[in-house]
Amino acid sequence: MFESSSGKKLLIGAGLAAVSAVAFYTLSSRMTANHSTKHLDMMEELKNGKVHMKHPEQVEEKISKLISGGKDKLQVVSDFDKTMSRHRYNGNRVPSCHGVLDTSEFLPSPTVRKQQSYEISTIRSKCLPRWTTAHGLLVNCDLTKDKVSKIVENSMIRLRDHVNETLEMLKEKEVPLLIFSAGVGDILKEAIKQRAHLHNNIHVISNFMDFDEEGKLIGFKGELIHTFNKHEVAVHHPEIFEKNKLRSNIVLLGDTLGDLTMADGMPYKQTLLTIGFLNDHISENLEVYKTKYDIVLEDDESFDVFMLFSRRFCKQLLTF
Numbered sequence: 001m002f003e004s005s006s007g008k009k010l011l012i013g014a015g016l017a018a019v020s021a022v023a024f025y026t027l028s029s030r031m032t033a034n035h036s037t038k039h040l041d042m043m044e045e046l047k048n049g050k051v052h053m054k055h056p057e058q059v060e061e062k063i064s065k066l067i068s069g070g071k072d073k074l075q076v077v078s079d080f081d082k083t084m085s086r087h088r089y090n091g092n093r094v095p096s097c098h099g100v101l102d103t104s105e106f107l108p109s110p111t112v113r114k115q116q117s118y119e120i121s122t123i124r125s126k127c128l129p130r131w132t133t134a135h136g137l138l139v140n141c142d143l144t145k146d147k148v149s150k151i152v153e154n155s156m157i158r159l160r161d162h163v164n165e166t167l168e169m170l171k172e173k174e175v176p177l178l179i180f181s182a183g184v185g186d187i188l189k190e191a192i193k194q195r196a197h198l199h200n201n202i203h204v205i206s207n208f209m210d211f212d213e214e215g216k217l218i219g220f221k222g223e224l225i226h227t228f229n230k231h232e233v234a235v236h237h238p239e240i241f242e243k244n245k246l247r248s249n250i251v252l253l254g255d256t257l258g259d260l261t262m263a264d265g266m267p268y269k270q271t272l273l274t275i276g277f278l279n280d281h282i283s284e285n286l287e288v289y290k291t292k293y294d295i296v297l298e299d300d301e302s303f304d305v306f307m308l309f310s311r312r313f314c315k316q317l318l319t320f
Contacts, residue, residue, distance in 0.1 A: 097183030
């Protein structure tokens with residue numbers, strides 16, 4: 001068969017082009033794979049073996065969107081007990097907001113207090129209607145408004161390391177922080193005041209005490225908030241979500257699977273990054289937490305990882 005020299009050149013050229021295309025595709029694929037987690041790869045703090053991500057590529061994609069959106073599209077939604085507050089301090093368990101009241105020396109005599117503390121703790125661990133009964137027991141403790149500050153001051157409640165610095169940064173960048181808590185709002189706010197700063201960009205949805213004119217506890221205000229209805233309570237505070245409706249990028253912080261519903265009442269959310277603190281029973285719960293939360297922090301008593309991300313979302317340089 002006769003082939004001209006020009007035909008041979010054409011075939012050779014086509015072959016080289018095909019080889020080049022394959023080589024370029026292979027190189028591009030490798031580059032994409034190598035850079036699919038470029039933001040995560042830059043953060044050395046994530047490589048200590050206690051930061052878990054089941055799908056790092058998905059986390060990377062969310063982080064890129066949050067960084068692109070910047071501080072003006074960002075808001076933070078967080079639980080308080082065992083999320084903003086520590087799980088342990090100096091080897092001892094840190095009390096929850098209810099626990100602060102349960103163990104306070106400013107409440108009734110030790111014998112009465114021990115019995116009430118047992119009843120309250122037992123009630124909270126059982127069916128939901130009895131949560132209300134627990135609050136009723138607190139009313140019977142003759143608690144007054146002026147004791148709240150002293151109760152918190154003398155308690156063992158502690159915030160995670162660098163919570164204060166994170167709150168300062170969110171305040172400076174005007175990023176709203178919504179704290180959803182099934183605890184006691186009065187104790188929560190007082191703890192932040194005493195252990196950090198309660199800035200005006202922080203809004204708390206929790207169970208708040210109701211005091212009479214003489215400052216005596218007579219009950220709790222509004223609907224009872226517990227672990228299992230946070231998503232429902234959000235619907236009853238449309239003013240908060242209306243105010244922040246343009247902030248469609250959300251970082252959610254929690255320590256239970258129930259906390260993942262806290263952003264359910266925000267229909268405008270576009271990007272939701274979830275960070276879970278796994279404080280206890282780690283081996284039993286790690287895998288399920290990894291399937292539910294984008295990032296799982298194992299036995300971490302600090303806010304360092306969240307602070308690290310937040311400074312990137314707000315385009316602020318690291319200073320510590």
